[in-house]
Amino acid sequence: MTRAQVISLFPKGVDVGVGITDPRRPEGVLYPSEELAISRAVPKRRDEFRAGRSAARQAMRAVGAAPSALPARKDRLPDWPEGIAGSITHCRDLCVACASTGARAIGLDVETATELPADLWETILLPDEHEAVRSSAHPGALATLIFSSKEAAYKAQYPLSETLFGFHDLGVSITGSGHFQACFRTTAGPFQPGDTMRGRYLKTQDHILTAVVLT
Known part of the structure; x- marks a missing residue:
């Protein structure tokens, strides 16, 4: 990279x-x-x-x-x-x-380009994310991307909210090649349910890197 x-x-x-x-x-x-x-x-x-x-x-x-x-x-x-x-x-x-x-804040996450084990999906994925993963040609890889996107989004919001929350408190959708959106499902400092953050991702042969930048 x-x-x-x-x-x-x-x-x-x-x-x-x-x-x-x-x-x-x-x-x-x-x-x-x-x-x-x-x-x-x-x-x-x-x-x-x-x-x-x-x-x-x-x-x-x-x-x-x-x-x-x-x-x-x-x-x-x-x-x-x-x-x-x-x-x-x-x-x-x-x-x-x-x-x-x-x-104002940056959130980065890097993961090895491997498939997220299915026994972790319940902990990390919301029902609509489950559906997207199950219907994907590469479900484990998409699950890893969603996981990484949530990590980056959480890290971006935390310096502004100083609020701890779980994987199910952020919903992630892949909005296009190289782009995703994270949506709050809980109140976190200045962020309210329904507020969104846009992020980008990069895939190489060995890694997935996700980033959310708040300006």
Whole structure:
């Protein structure tokens, strides 16, 4: 996955920086305030955290911001500097981070391009999403895309609402090639039932990346 591919998920006119790293071979060093968040973490978690912060600082540099510490907040999200919206996501072999000075919030999610196990569908999918998946030529792949879209949408709304909710509180529909829409089914801060967020997705041979940008 390239930076240009990731940038293509953002609306035109939104300045965005992208960082890409490999959590299996993390680069860079952590600030002392960041080390506190993983002082008791297992090695795999430490590598993922380090890769994420390294990718985030690449993204910050790309929008002209000085790289700085991104300590974990009480809710475990990165504490981005004032004036910067950002998001970090990772799977087994890829970590992607985005930073923007022109967005209110960003939600990213990356998944390996595998089929979501059917025993998870009930937990994640709403009835109409179940129907769409069952009628798809590639049901497991579509289920993974819907799951990832919900993850990205949730991550985009959270900095604005600071509201926790479940998979059934967001409905997702694929609205076209590379596009999806997430609809709130519950009140979350400034968001009301029926409010929608538009997102985009990218598929490569190995990964699915979803993004929601709130401007």
